[in-house]
Amino acid sequence: MSGYSHSPPGYGYGYGYGSASPPANPHKNQAGRGGYPAPAPSYGSLFAALVPSVFPPGTDPEIIACFQLADQDSSGFIDDKEMQRALSSYNQRFSLRTVHLLMYLFTRTNTRKIGPKEFAALFYSLKSWRGAFERFDRDRSGFIDANELRDALLSLGFAVSPVVLELLVYKFGKTGGKKRAIEYDKFIECCLTVKGLTEKFKEKDKAYTGVGTFTYEEFMLTVLPFLIA
Template sequence: MSGYPNNSGYGYGPSPSQPYSAPYGAPPPAQPYGAPPPAQPYGAPPPAQPYGAPPPAQPYGAAPQSAPYGGDYKPPKDNKLSAPYGAPPPSSSASGYPPQSAPYGSPFASLVPSSFPPGTDPNVISCFQMADQDGSGFIDDKELQRALSSYNQSFSIRTVHLLMYLFTNTNTRKIGPKEFTSVFYSLQNWRGIFERFDRDRSGKIDMSELRDALLSLGFAVSPAVLELLVSKFDKSGGKNKAIEYDNFIECCLTVKGLTEKFKEKDTTYSGSATFAYESFMLTVLPFLVA
């Protein structure tokens, strides 16, 4: 009525009564935030995912999608299958490794059945069998002490423990036929050494004789160490200044063990008497031998 033309020609956009038509190829208008996506026509394929995008999440409880026939199958990482909760662990044999062994340091680690070496003296076999009263194939420290006493080789229980440790390298305090045979023949050898250096046939060896006996076994000790050894292993408390056969065995075993300990700490030890070796022996012996 005013005479002015409508505003379609002045750049103000289409009139409210005319719907806006997007140019061909332009993207669809953005949906308002929270609005549902537009429904796909029935039978239409799902919209393609952009390259590299993760697959769409499956609804809770839905079965996983199976790979198409002939598709690439990727096993779980490191080929480790997760077992259900409460299921036993997989067998170690499947991995190629032996089953887990007993804890390291077990005192019974080397306590395995043994047999008499070929050619063993029948008297030695009979002696062991008489000591093994329960027929277990092993004898303990008290049984070994009694068995050696039957051959006029009387030893204190401390000497017996040293012998058992020397031939088993454990504190099991049990030995089998093989170890018993080694103990028996070694004692015979040591008795021969003792009798050879017991020049006056007194049944004892004094300080000078002990020095020569230890040298024959490869141990060179100083006069101060010799005096300490004799005073510690003399049954008379140092009055006789001599050592009998049973204490001679314990003395030799003690010197052998301490020398090996010293070698572990001082690799330059060559078997000759040194100041460091003498100091080590004089320091340890008073506490080791009661």
Template sequence: MADYNRYGHSYGGGYSSHTPPPSAPPAPVPTTSAPPPSSYGYGGYPSAYPPPPPQAAGGFGYGFVPVAFPPGTHPDVERAFRAADRDCSGAIDEHELQGALSTAYHRFSIRTVRLLTFLFNDPASSSPSRMGPAQFVSLWNCLGQWRGIFDRYDRDRSGKIDSRELTEALRSLGYAVPPSVIELLIANYNNGVPRNGALDFDNFVECGMIVKGLTEKFKEKDTRYTGSATLTYDGFLSMVIPFIVP
């Protein structure tokens, strides 16, 4: 029987909103002024955003609909969600999510945002293109962990991950991706040319999520963890297409 670690361990708390968010602290929300002493290094509220609406006791009821954040959600993450939820509907669409993530982390393409929405949204949601507070918190914390991995392996501090750094980063997560696949991944974000290509944080997240997601889907078929599985044509397309056509 093959070693389970060949597939990699679960990282980032999974994709489902039913999974508790990781214990790692959330990434900071940028601020243009010095944070108050009570911020504990997370930064203050961005001056570009209006003050958040008042919140009722217990974390419910701001704006037009009741909104509940998971217990222990950092106030800065709540503020980021409220700032993105301009219409106070209790959910944010892909463009609002793009704005929130781009402000806090890095400029995210709408393609990456759509993939993240697909991966983190509740499959039973009546609005699959909109994200609620629980899913937003799970995604936010997960991206904080991916940011830590990116910074750790961007050893030359170029702001990009090259093929060697990408291989090491994925291996640190338990994914032994062969060089031929690494070249395909790099080429996908470099106009089809793998040589001297590199990924910024946006592309690194998308690439990592695809590797993780497809690995998890493959493991469902490879129940003995042998590294091989039998798939029907329909099953193969159903597994792959959601990750490449977000």
């Protein structure tokens, strides 16, 4: 598979950091700085994924209270519907599909349960993405059009081609007036999809050549979680 280039944003398409070579740690950015959070830890076994995590030191008490309110059985986990309600309590509407994609990317499992540490990272990232949405929704329409999406993705380090951009707007947008545009909920889903697929591609493109080799099974396992979330 190919079609990506490690070029600075604005000079080709792919994942860029504005320099000729990737930084030593491309995931060093923290939530709130570019909206590109560090990836969630990968659990070594199914058993480890069943053990509740803990909130990192210094976690915002508001986030802790939000999680504890949703965790009605005090299990140390919240499921997809509980998380949907928790996030929607902040005057944001999140579809279950978006919630499932968030849970998959921040837990690296399909258990559809999330613990305190992962919930906190997810919550901080949502704040960052909300900031990006508001910053690039320049006409304050409540929607992101194609040009605004292109600029938003560039700010996150993703320079997609016009063809890919058109597909993203068609997939995640809804018709409003004379053109198709993306509302906040779908903007999050769009960013998660681009980010998640790009990270998977980069695992096969460690030299940042813009070319990756996948077996058929690897390709299916990479794409399917984003299609069936």
